[in-house]
Amino acid sequence: MSSTEDLSLEYRSFSLDLAEPLETADGTIDSRDGFLVRLVDESDDVGDGVVGVGDEPTAGPAVGYGEATPLQGWTESLDACERALERARDALQTDGPIEALETVDRQVAARHALALALADLQATRESTPLYRYLGQGPMVGRVPVNATISDGTPAETVRKAREAVDRGFDCCKLKVGIRSVEADIERVRRVREAVGSSVELRADANEAWTYEEAESALEAFTDLGVSILEQPLPAGALEGHADLRELNSGVSIALDEGLLEHGVDSICEADAADVVVLKPMALGGIDVARKVAAWLTELDVTPLVTTTIDGVVARTGAVHLAAAIPDVPACGLATGELLAADLGRDPVLLEKGSAVVPQAKGLGVSDVWSER
Numbered sequence: 520m521s522s523t524e525d526l527s528l529e530y531r532s533f534s535l536d537l538a539e540p541l542e543t544a545d546g547t548i549d550s551r552d553g554f555l556v557r558l559v560d561e562s563d564d565v566g567d568g569v570v571g572v573g574d575e576p577t578a579g580p581a582v583g584y585g586e587a588t589p590l591q592g593w594t595e596s597l598d599a600c601e602r603a604l605e606r607a608r609d610a611l612q613t614d615g616p617i618e619a620l621e622t623v624d625r626q627v628a629a630r631h632a633l634a635l636a637l638a639d640l641q642a643t644r645e646s647t648p649l650y651r652y653l654g655q656g657p658m659v660g661r662v663p664v665n666a667t668i669s670d671g672t673p674a675e676t677v678r679k680a681r682e683a684v685d686r687g688f689d690c691c692k693l694k695v696g697i698r699s700v701e702a703d704i705e706r707v708r709r710v711r712e713a714v715g716s717s718v719e720l721r722a723d724a725n726e727a728w729t730y731e732e733a734e735s736a737l738e739a740f741t742d743l744g745v746s747i748l749e750q751p752l753p754a755g756a757l758e759g760h761a762d763l764r765e766l767n768s769g770v771s772i773a774l775d776e777g778l779l780e781h782g783v784d785s786i787c788e789a790d791a792a793d794v795v796v797l798k799p800m801a802l803g804g805i806d807v808a809r810k811v812a813a814w815l816t817e818l819d820v821t822p823l824v825t826t827t828i829d830g831v832v833a834r835t836g837a838v839h840l841a842a843a844i845p846d847v848p849a850c851g852l853a854t855g856e857l858l859a860a861d862l863g864r865d866p867v868l869l870e871k872g873s874a875v876v877p878q879a880k881g882l883g884v885s886d887v888w889s890e891r
């Protein structure tokens with residue numbers, strides 16, 4: 520690391536509308552507000568830090584990008600996030616990166632932004648793609664991804680699933696839990712009929728169901744070949760999720776909200792999950808999420824990466840995280856297409872149900888600051 524007085528943090532607010540609202544049992548997400556963060560190391564003129572306009576590299580200091588996009592119920596508020604970024608900026612100047620991270624330890628979105636910017640900067644200095652800096656593993660070309668399908672009528676759900684499959688997705692995650700269980704089963708049945716047996720179907724209830732509702736959904740989902748049921752019961756219901764697993768329905772039980780409430784050890788001690796969903800923004804950064812993933816794997820639970828419907832910087836960070844996890848299943852990383860506009864050009868191509876992992880050094884996101 521260079522001397523701390525050469526490292527400066529800047530941030531800018533942004534607001535991104537979704538192309539159409541994402542209806543979940545936990546509420547509607549229709550826009551994403553947050554902060555784009557840039558770390559600049561003035562002492563480190565690498566000759567290709569991108570500070571100019573457009574894609575052409577221009578001489579300048581090394582830079583690292585981060586993003587803090589709080590989501591109600593999952594992270595700190597937007598105001599608390601901004602105050603935390605301000606503290607991080609000051610601590611970085613006076614004390615250094617480790618102290619800056621410590622000062623935002625409990626504001627997970629702010630910490631995510633700072634940790635990502637530091638990792639991007641360091642991977643850039645080491646001329647290595649971020650996922651290899653994170654995982655030190657082999658080259659990874661692609662990570663499998665799922666399409667994310669909002670709640671809607673059976674006809675709307677079928678239309679969206681068909682469109683996704685036509686665009687190459689072979690895994691669709693359907694939001695359930697807003698309608699009655701019978702209505703959701705009907706939606707899944709109609710989608711299965713429309714897309715055929717080769718497409719993986721998952722459902723995410725965002726804590727909406729009682730044990731009995733989850734049990735009857737599981738019975739039908741077994742016949743419909745649903746692979747994963749995500750967070751059927753409230754986050755607190757560890758025993759309930761363990762009991763659902765004991766039904767041996769053939770449908771894997773995933774915890775998402777439950778991870779934030781209980782942590783890995785309690786989930787594993789209770790045998791409450793086959794799969795655990797990692798949202799780097801809600802966990803405090805891709806570095807934290809990477810450690811959680813390694814611990815889950817050690818304990819025979821499958822980690823799966825998704826976003827909190829983030830801008831291109833955080834989303835690309837999540838793609839690198841997924842690429843650093845060996846044998847990761849399809850991840851919820853195709854969320855850029857839910858946005859009406861983004862922070863900049865997307866370096867991640869979605870192709871045949873996979874995200875093509877950027878192989879440039881660092882995150883591979885280069886034009887987000889200059890274009891705004």
Ligand SMILES: O=C(O)CCC(=O)C1=CC=C[C@@H](O)[C@@H]1C(=O)O
Nearest residue numbers: 543667692775825826827828851
């Ligand atoms: O996992 C995906 O396919 C995309 C991300 C996603 O579904 C979510 C993002 C943000 C908030 C939640 O409603 C939701 C989830 O619970 O997983």
Ligand SMILES: [Mg+2]
Nearest residue numbers: 723749750775
């Ligand atoms: Mg979920």
